[in-house]
Amino acid sequence: MKRAKWDAKFKACRERDIDFSTVSGLPVRPLYTPADIAGFEHDRDLGYPGEFPYVRGVQTSMYRGRLWTMRQFSGFGTAGDTNRRYKYLLKHGQTGLSVAFDFPTLYGRDSDDPFARGEVGKCGVAIDSLQDMETLFSSIPLDKISTSMTINPPAAMLLAMYIAVGEKQKLPAHILTGTIQNDMLKEYQAQKTWIYPPEPSLKIIADILEYCAERVPRWNTISISGYHIREAGSTAVQELAFTLKNGFTYVERGISAGLPVDKFAPRLSFFFNAHLDFFEEIAKYRAARRIWAHTMRDKYGAQDPRSYLMRFHTQTAGCTLTAQQPENNIVRTAYQALSAVLGGTQSLHTNSMDESYALPTEKAVKIALRTQQLLAYETGVPNTIDPMAGSYYVEALTNELEREAYKYFEKIDKMGGVIPAIEKGYFQKEISRSAYSYQVALERQRKHHVGVNIFTEDEKPAIETLKIPPAVEKVQIAKLRRLRRERNNQRVKEKLRLLRKAAKDGENLMPRILDCVRAYATLGEMCSTLKEEYGVYREPIIF
Amino acid sequence: MDGIEHRLRGLLRGEKRMIAQIISAVENDCAQGLLQNIFPYTGRAYHVGITGPPGAGKSTLVNAVAKQFLQQGKKIGIIAVDPSSPFSGGALLGDRVRMTDLAAHRDVFIRSMASRGSLGGLARTTKDAALVLDAAGMDYVLIETIGVGQVELDIAGVCDTTVVVLVPESGDSIQAMKAGLLEIADILVVNKSDRDGSERLVMELKFAMEMREREPDWEYPILMTTATEEKGIGQLVIALQAHIDHLSMTGKLEEQRKAKLLHHVHELVEQKIRSHLEENVMHEHDLRTLVDRIYRRRLDPYRVAERIARKIVKGSR
Amino acid sequence: MERKIRVLVGKPGLDGHDRGAKVVAAALRDAGMEVIYTGLHQTCESIVDAAIQEDVQVVGLSILSGAHMTILPRILKLLKTRKAGDMIVIGGGIIPADDAKKLEKMGVRRLFGPGTPTVEIVDWIRANAGKVGKSGKVGKSGKVPRHQTVKKKKATAVARWRKKK
Ligand SMILES: Nc1nc2c(ncn2[C@@H]2O[C@H](COP(=O)(O)OP(=O)(O)OP(=O)(O)O)[C@@H](O)[C@H]2O)c(=O)[nH]1
Numbered sequence A: 001m002k003r004a005k006w007d008a009k010f011k012a013c014r015e016r017d018i019d020f021s022t023v024s025g026l027p028v029r030p031l032y033t034p035a036d037i038a039g040f041e042h043d044r045d046l047g048y049p050g051e052f053p054y055v056r057g058v059q060t061s062m063y064r065g066r067l068w069t070m071r072q073f074s075g076f077g078t079a080g081d082t083n084r085r086y087k088y089l090l091k092h093g094q095t096g097l098s099v100a101f102d103f104p105t106l107y108g109r110d111s112d113d114p115f116a117r118g119e120v121g122k123c124g125v126a127i128d129s130l131q132d133m134e135t136l137f138s139s140i141p142l143d144k145i146s147t148s149m150t151i152n153p154p155a156a157m158l159l160a161m162y163i164a165v166g167e168k169q170k171l172p173a174h175i176l177t178g179t180i181q182n183d184m185l186k187e188y189q190a191q192k193t194w195i196y197p198p199e200p201s202l203k204i205i206a207d208i209l210e211y212c213a214e215r216v217p218r219w220n221t222i223s224i225s226g227y228h229i230r231e232a233g234s235t236a237v238q239e240l241a242f243t244l245k246n247g248f249t250y251v252e253r254g255i256s257a258g259l260p261v262d263k264f265a266p267r268l269s270f271f272f273n274a275h276l277d278f279f280e281e282i283a284k285y286r287a288a289r290r291i292w293a294h295t296m297r298d299k300y301g302a303q304d305p306r307s308y309l310m311r312f313h314t315q316t317a318g319c320t321l322t323a324q325q326p327e328n329n330i331v332r333t334a335y336q337a338l339s340a341v342l343g344g345t346q347s348l349h350t351n352s353m354d355e356s357y358a359l360p361t362e363k364a365v366k367i368a369l370r371t372q373q374l375l376a377y378e379t380g381v382p383n384t385i386d387p388m389a390g391s392y393y394v395e396a397l398t399n400e401l402e403r404e405a406y407k408y409f410e411k412i413d414k415m416g417g418v419i420p421a422i423e424k425g426y427f428q429k430e431i432s433r434s435a436y437s438y439q440v441a442l443e444r445q446r447k448h449h450v451g452v453n454i455f456t457e458d459e460k461p462a463i464e465t466l467k468i469p470p471a472v473e474k475v476q477i478a479k480l481r482r483l484r485r486e487r488n489n490q491r492v493k494e495k496l497r498l499l500r501k502a503a504k505d506g507e508n509l510m511p512r513i514l515d516c517v518r519a520y521a522t523l524g525e526m527c528s529t530l531k532e533e534y535g536v537y538r539e540p541i542i543f
Numbered sequence B: 001m002d003g004i005e006h007r008l009r010g011l012l013r014g015e016k017r018m019i020a021q022i023i024s025a026v027e028n029d030c031a032q033g034l035l036q037n038i039f040p041y042t043g044r045a046y047h048v049g050i051t052g053p054p055g056a057g058k059s060t061l062v063n064a065v066a067k068q069f070l071q072q073g074k075k076i077g078i079i080a081v082d083p084s085s086p087f088s089g090g091a092l093l094g095d096r097v098r099m100t101d102l103a104a105h106r107d108v109f110i111r112s113m114a115s116r117g118s119l120g121g122l123a124r125t126t127k128d129a130a131l132v133l134d135a136a137g138m139d140y141v142l143i144e145t146i147g148v149g150q151v152e153l154d155i156a157g158v159c160d161t162t163v164v165v166l167v168p169e170s171g172d173s174i175q176a177m178k179a180g181l182l183e184i185a186d187i188l189v190v191n192k193s194d195r196d197g198s199e200r201l202v203m204e205l206k207f208a209m210e211m212r213e214r215e216p217d218w219e220y221p222i223l224m225t226t227a228t229e230e231k232g233i234g235q236l237v238i239a240l241q242a243h244i245d246h247l248s249m250t251g252k253l254e255e256q257r258k259a260k261l262l263h264h265v266h267e268l269v270e271q272k273i274r275s276h277l278e279e280n281v282m283h284e285h286d287l288r289t290l291v292d293r294i295y296r297r298r299l300d301p302y303r304v305a306e307r308i309a310r311k312i313v314k315g316s317r
Numbered sequence C: 001m002e003r004k005i006r007v008l009v010g011k012p013g014l015d016g017h018d019r020g021a022k023v024v025a026a027a028l029r030d031a032g033m034e035v036i037y038t039g040l041h042q043t044c045e046s047i048v049d050a051a052i053q054e055d056v057q058v059v060g061l062s063i064l065s066g067a068h069m070t071i072l073p074r075i076l077k078l079l080k081t082r083k084a085g086d087m088i089v090i091g092g093g094i095i096p097a098d099d100a101k102k103l104e105k106m107g108v109r110r111l112f113g114p115g116t117p118t119v120e121i122v123d124w125i126r127a128n129a130g131k132v133g134k135s136g137k138v139g140k141s142g143k144v145p146r147h148q149t150v151k152k153k154k155a156t157a158v159a160r161w162r163k164k165k
């Protein structure tokens, strides 16, 4: 049968009354054929696993060699509470830790800061000083695990604390492995956790790149994150384009700080969202690898193949979890996890079903972890590498996402780069608009979200949630006050003065921060010291 | 009316809730009587307009200037106008975001206004809202217009001093703006002077200002600022005070204010006549049927207007 | 028609997740309301200051950080002490049922959970804020609203007249 004939037949059929487009709004044709990927050449366009341009995966053996790291993000209450949860997770087969900090910590404020009122230990663990960090990792040998820390403006301080905990465990910094998020650009664009203006923030990031290249060579220095861009409401294309453009911006900063690109680029890693649209997500990860490899080689002249590799962590989309019919979230998350694995992720966090209410309970976390284990051990999905390759639809979509991303790169370049575009509120506007049009599509029933605008039930979901006792705040503050009384305050003052001076003189801050940390200066003290030198950021126009 | 009495007293005492409620009433056109009572208490404040293209840093600049005035112990009223959506009539008012330093200060009052269909860069009632702040004891009323192009120039008719804010990016469009924005500027500010091209812009502006009609004895300062870092703000404050001195010394202040009052009276009269026309002489839909006949060339607009005008005069006598 | 509805949409506390707040703000604008958006990371004090100066009928607060039991009661209290207890306070975000009950008892008029269609919020605000509050902004007695209606109609007629000019 010829194509034209089929087309005619298809036209005669009635289609369902919805928008046939991806969740991001890219139109989807009823059928994909070789015509949609004309000119496709496997070796050139995809390459072999572990070979340029890495579309089929960054390692030669992919999951045949080693499964992805199952890394559940967690943290709540005091460092002691979280330490217990970590031990529970490690016991149940989790293979890496991922620290969630509470809001005051994320903003570099101490637990007794007026802004911290009501937030201490709520959405993550409260860390005020090295003392808390010691408790957090007590009897967890840092040479046996890798730790990911979701921390941005005070990333340097938390990394320094981790190094200092290592020192106490008699472990040298060069064997530590883990990740700090340390991606400030997406903070200004989407997640909105900031302290200083963009320029000093990027300067600190360059300091970290430089320091780690020398001293902590196995540490992933920036986790360039699309996750939050997507959570803030962007489309898949925007997530892809903005994230990679941010990545290139960091590369340029490293280069202009005088670092050879191959010295730091291999330690850059990425963090993506796994959202609702199954194929679009798979295409997104594949396109990302191709863009990164090409640009690193052709534009930035990297020569070490490790600089071409786009390694990434994935988290299923928190914003797609529903408060309604929460058990559905287990299934929703499973599909999302499948797309991440088919997309070749290096590590994965699966959300727990109760997370649209509160931090997850132990039981919910266990189900989420089991979801990954099912995928890894029962489905057979990891048995062969990049099984989606060659699908007319997936390849066409991969190409389309790539093309659209390059269009965004051009637009951003025209604005003078990422920072001027941030100052103009460009990303913020693009993201808000996408979020709003998706909401409108939902309300007009052009898109569906089960339990929210279709198959809804009148229900009062009776679901058990984790409660953080209000005492946590009191306990944490008492602990902090005791620390301030008992430490050598003369020494703290001196170290903070030296930090301020280093900031003024434009020196690398890392050694100074490490000194402050060792003297038990608090996070808030260090951040306010730098604030005095750098000033604070104000968000630009918003809609 | 003791309602008015009570509100007037609250206003004169500077009670923020009362000021706010009175401005709402003004915005909703239900404060005629109140305005009459307020007016005698106005005329003390200096009204400064800040205008310029969208995103030039007007709000940031207002914030920085207000801070300096506060340090001098002054009371500051701020009105920031943003456009209403022509489709829904709604508006997102975001200027406050740039002024969070100030909002809680005892001696500051910030009000966002939506333009509500008015096209001149201000809302129709902005002038009256400024009077309310004047009566509330503000020393300065700073009015930020919506981001303007060449035509939204109402601000000059409302303020004693008009500050036009430009940024290096607007360099290309100087020619286009000459006719409008530059004509109304008493003080020019090149903001974002941390960006490339600000010196060039200053030069171009100097040149452009030479070409425009100018008053003697006023030098039309062109200042560079970086509002985000509060740089150059001191000079701007000095320039503002110098302009005020200039106005009062030359007698221009009185002259200008009288001209504006005259204009205001004209406007009010016009409004009155329009409502009178609508309510007592000829309703909109009657007018429409007339227009219909004009369209068919049975009548002509000149004669119709003449007749209506005569009717209005007779009706109000 | 009643007077223009003005709503403050605020993000108190530290969490930076403004997606919901912005979507709601845009929806309220598209429903013809005037929305004052405070920006992120606001203290309760600055939100209350803004609400008073902007003379809004409704204060809408989006809180996703779990600090609602600290923030919302504080806002209610501050409004009361500043003689603005008549303003309607509503909240949005992740708020467990038993907390919600307590908050509603304290005077939060309505809490909208995640996934609430924006039309529901719009309708609720129209139904509850459209009425002239006891603050007497528009004047006194039942006559006033009618007077106001006349004015409104007139204003639009004038605008049309003007446009034709
Ligand atoms: N680099 C730089 N940025 C500035 C400066 N002044 C303001 N900005 C930034 O420019 C953007 C717009 O500032 P606003 O103060 O909101 O500008 P505006 O003219 O009030 O904008 P609209 O009211 O939307 O027309 C913000 O991101 C400010 O931080 C400056 O001097 N230098």
Ligand SMILES: [Mg+2]
Pocket: B058, B059, B060, B080, B095, B144
């Ligand atoms: Mg502004």
